[in-house]
Amino acid sequence: MPATNRKAAPQRETYHHNDLQTAVVARAVQLISERGGPAFSLRELATSLGVSHSAVYRHFADKDALLESVTALGFEEMGRYQQAAMTRADETPLGQLNALCAAYLDFAREQRGYFALMFHAYPISDATASARDLHNADALDTLVATIRAAQDTGDVIPGDPERLAAYLVLAPHGLASFQAQGHVPAFIARQDPGPLSSDWLARLALQPLLTAPMTPDQIARHFFS
Amino acid sequence: MPATNRKAAPQRETYHHNDLQTAVVARAVQLISERGGPAFSLRELATSLGVSHSAVYRHFADKDALLESVTALGFEEMGRYQQAAMTRADETPLGQLNALCAAYLDFAREQRGYFALMFHAYPISDATASARDLHNADALDTLVATIRAAQDTGDVIPGDPERLAAYLVLAPHGLASFQAQGHVPAFIARQDPGPLSSDWLARLALQPLLTAPMTPDQIARHFFS
DNA sequence: GGCCTATGTGACCATTGGTAACAATGTGAC
DNA sequence: GTCACATTGTTACCAATGGTCACATAGGCC
Numbered sequence: 001m002p003a004t005n006r007k008a009a010p011q012r013e014t015y016h017h018n019d020l021q022t023a024v025v026a027r028a029v030q031l032i033s034e035r036g037g038p039a040f041s042l043r044e045l046a047t048s049l050g051v052s053h054s055a056v057y058r059h060f061a062d063k064d065a066l067l068e069s070v071t072a073l074g075f076e077e078m079g080r081y082q083q084a085a086m087t088r089a090d091e092t093p094l095g096q097l098n099a100l101c102a103a104y105l106d107f108a109r110e111q112r113g114y115f116a117l118m119f120h121a122y123p124i125s126d127a128t129a130s131a132r133d134l135h136n137a138d139a140l141d142t143l144v145a146t147i148r149a150a151q152d153t154g155d156v157i158p159g160d161p162e163r164l165a166a167y168l169v170l171a172p173h174g175l176a177s178f179q180a181q182g183h184v185p186a187f188i189a190r191q192d193p194g195p196l197s198s199d200w201l202a203r204l205a206l207q208p209l210l211t212a213p214m215t216p217d218q219i220a221r222h223f224f225s
Numbered sequence: 226m227p228a229t230n231r232k233a234a235p236q237r238e239t240y241h242h243n244d245l246q247t248a249v250v251a252r253a254v255q256l257i258s259e260r261g262g263p264a265f266s267l268r269e270l271a272t273s274l275g276v277s278h279s280a281v282y283r284h285f286a287d288k289d290a291l292l293e294s295v296t297a298l299g300f301e302e303m304g305r306y307q308q309a310a311m312t313r314a315d316e317t318p319l320g321q322l323n324a325l326c327a328a329y330l331d332f333a334r335e336q337r338g339y340f341a342l343m344f345h346a347y348p349i350s351d352a353t354a355s356a357r358d359l360h361n362a363d364a365l366d367t368l369v370a371t372i373r374a375a376q377d378t379g380d381v382i383p384g385d386p387e388r389l390a391a392y393l394v395l396a397p398h399g400l401a402s403f404q405a406q407g408h409v410p411a412f413i414a415r416q417d418p419g420p421l422s423s424d425w426l427a428r429l430a431l432q433p434l435l436t437a438p439m440t441p442d443q444i445a446r447h448f449f450s
Numbered sequence: 451g452g453c454c455t456a457t458g459t460g461a462c463c464a465t466t467g468g469t470a471a472c473a474a475t476g477t478g479a480c
Numbered sequence: 481g482t483c484a485c486a487t488t489g490t491t492a493c494c495a496a497t498g499g500t501c502a503c504a505t506a507g508g509c510c
Contacts, residue, residue, distance in 0.1 A: 016474080020488080036347050041467080043467085051489075051490095054489075055488070055490075057467095063468090116347055119403075121406065124406050124407055133410070157433075162412065162416075163416055165412070166413045170395070170397075171399060173403070174394070174396055174397070175399075177345075177399065180347065181346065182348055183354050187361060187365050204388075204391060204395075208382075209433055241456090241505080241507080266497060276458075276459095277460070278497090279499085280457070284457090287499075288499090
């Protein structure tokens with residue numbers, strides 16, 4: 001036998017795998033995360049689960065269908081990042097805004113694979129598009145409420161909160177998009193006096209909306225005390 | 226003969242193609258532009274040029290090498306968009322800023338294929354990364370100078386021009402990234418009272434930097450007089 | 451003309467996404 | 481229990497793809 005040029009399939013003793021569907025998605029998530037995108041073959045995925053590649057087609061119409069499932073999980077995960085940011089942030093609305101931006105950037109950095117599927121795929125599938133709209137509807141409520149609160153405390157400039165929210169999404173998304181690609185342009189990266197941190201980047205995006213933006217001096221003192 | 230399931234190869238009468246390298250890149254640009262990304266096979270490219278697929282390997286080490294050449298052209302093209310924006314814009318610095326942002330968005334929309342190669346590929350190749358840095362160095366000079374001018378006229382809020390430039394790149398890039406994927410989130414799209422135009426989107430990104438942001442009423446009057 | 455190099459060809463390979471006929475297993479009706 | 485049937489998995493197969501190699505053709509230079 002030519003035997004194993006791939007890692008030996010973990011032999012299972014039962015003929016049926018009992019929850020192959022879940023196992024396939026889980027492994028796909030893992031592979032995508034490891035490789036920063038859907039750079040795996042169905043065959044290697046199936047083999048690594050000790051299953052023939054055609055078994056996968058019992059559970060997913062094709063590879064795209066599998067990727068859509070994974071993408072949907074990505075939006076859920078992103079929602080969890082957002083919620084965690086809200087609960088973990090200090091109590092000021094401005095702190096929360098900062099945490100929300102930072103969470104977006106953390107997600108793009110830590111979950112490259114998900115981010116690529118969610119935002120760097122073309123053409124975007126209908127399923128992904130509606131998953132995104134659903135996520136946005138939720139996320140927007142939180143964001144707008146937080147902006148309103150930050151306006152009430154006088155930290156954020158006046159204006160229609162939903163409009164400000166639109167700005168506040170675009171800049172972090174732009175940054176996240178660079179970040180996800182693994183190469184933040186130098187002239188942006190050097191806005192950060194230290195190693196790139198999400199908190200820093202979030203602050204950068206937020207500055208234009210602040211009634212009292214920090215001076216470079218203040219920033220240096222605040223972060224490198 | 227099974228004959229042509231693909232479009233018949235345009236027969237050439239000379240054995241040598243005389244400038245296959247150029248022809249390959251040109252056709253690759255065309256295919257990428259038509260399909261919004263590198264969704265073509267070397268074989269179909271070669272066949273459409275009336276050449277065997279292995280001929281391509283005389284001029285490019287592999288497919289990635291070809292894509293890198295195309296990507297480099299993308300940065301050149303983007304530079305032209307930027308320059309055109311500067312010369313075509315009305316004479317006020319603010320108008321120029323708006324035109325620069327709009328040009329970025331126009332590029333993302335009109336040159337989806339280039340944009341995808343340049344900014345939505347992962348991992349980014351070294352060649353692409355340095356092409357980008359080169360482009361950025363040029364583009365940044367223009368941008369910073371324009372921002373400075375707009376600050377002098379009092380249209381743009383004070384602050385380190387390079388920092389403002391960083392923001393001004395991030396927001397349009399975020400927008401462009403959505404746009405390139407063909408699905409601008411609803412809550413962002415509805416900031417625009419009319420059909421999505423780059424000019425509108427540019428204005429959206431610019432608003433937070435303005436000393437006198439427009440009201441929705443003003444915008445409506447300005448665009449739908 | 452003769453030689454060397456550049457360029458193109460066809461045959462071949464392993465891998466990939468996908469399909470289909472078939473085999474093993476679970477399940478519900480009787 | 482067992483018998484039909486739907487699930488789930490397997491093997492064998494297919495066409496397309498990126499890539500390599502030995503070979504063919506052409507151009508340039510002596």
